Amino acid sequence: MDGEAVLREISLTLPMGPEMEIAASRAATAVAESMRMSADKIDEVRMAVVEACINAIEHSGSDDQTVYLSFAVLGKGEPERLEITVKDKGVGFAPDELVEPKIEEKLTSVRKRGWGLKIMRGLMDDVEVRSGSDGTTIVMSKAR
Amino acid sequence: MTETLKLKVDRRDGLAVVYTEGYINNQGGEQIAKAAYELVDEGYRRLLLNLSGTKIVNSIGISILIEIIEKMIEIDGRLAFCCLTPTIEKTFHIMGLAQYAGIHGDEGAAVEALKAA
Numbered sequence: 001m002d003g004e005a006v007l008r009e010i011s012l013t014l015p016m017g018p019e020m021e022i023a024a025s026r027a028a029t030a031v032a033e034s035m036r037m038s039a040d041k042i043d044e045v046r047m048a049v050v051e052a053c054i055n056a057i058e059h060s061g062s063d064d065q066t067v068y069l070s071f072a073v074l075g076k077g078e079p080e081r082l083e084i085t086v087k088d089k090g091v092g093f094a095p096d097e098l099v100e101p102k103i104e105e106k107l108t109s110v111r112k113r114g115w116g117l118k119i120m121r122g123l124m125d126d127v128e129v130r131s132g133s134d135g136t137t138i139v140m141s142k143a144r
Numbered sequence: 145m146t147e148t149l150k151l152k153v154d155r156r157d158g159l160a161v162v163y164t165e166g167y168i169n170n171q172g173g174e175q176i177a178k179a180a181y182e183l184v185d186e187g188y189r190r191l192l193l194n195l196s197g198t199k200i201v202n203s204i205g206i207s208i209l210i211e212i213i214e215k216m217i218e219i220d221g222r223l224a225f226c227c228l229t230p231t232i233e234k235t236f237h238i239m240g241l242a243q244y245a246g247i248h249g250d251e252g253a254a255v256e257a258l259k260a261a
Contacts, residue, residue: 043231050202103240107214112207122238
C-alpha cells in the first residue's frame, strides 16, 4: 500500500513436523495481538496461517522439509495491516490451474480435500500465490 | 504442543450429541467420524456435533466432517453443528457446509431443529 512502512517484522523457520502449523498460528496470534487486532480477526489470521502451513506440509514435496514464515506489521506510523508470508522450497504448482472446490462436487467425490486456498481467500483481505520450480510463496494480509 | 481431540457422546432418545474438545485436524476428524459411524451403526439417524470446546480446525479435519455429511445423506439422516466460534462458522459457510448440515448458535436450537427435521 502507498506510504506504508514495515514497522516490525518477525521471521520464523519451522520443520514440517506434526502440528507445526499450531506453532506458526501461535506466532501469528502474538504478532496480531501486539498490533491490537480484534479477537475475531486474530482467529481468522490464525486459521489462514494453519491452512498455508498445511498446504506446504502436504503438497510442497520440499527436500529441506522446512516452512519459512515472516510476519510484517505495516502502517504509516501506527500498525494498520499484518502481512504474512509462508514459503516452501518445494516443487511448486500452477495456481491458475487449480479448480475451485465446490461442496456439491466434494460430497460425491472420493477426494474431499483441496480447500486450503479457498479458506485463506475467504478469511484474509488479500492472498497472493507465487509458485515455481523453486517453491511456493503465499503472501496474505489483513487490515487491523 | 499437541492438541489432542477429546470426545464425549451423549445418547438421547433418537438423537446423539458428540461434544468435541481440542483441535480438529486429520486425527481429530477421524476420531469424530469413528464415533459418528458407531452411532449410525447403533441406529442413530440424527447427530449433533457440539464444537463448543474446539477453537481451531483445519481443512483436512473438515474434509472428514464432509465424509460424515455424505454418510448421513446416504442414510437419509441429519447432521447439525452448534456452538461454533465465529471463525469456524465463517469457514463452514465459505466451504458451503451450511447447505447440507444445520449450523446453530446453541445446543437447544440445534436439538429442536434436528427433532423437527
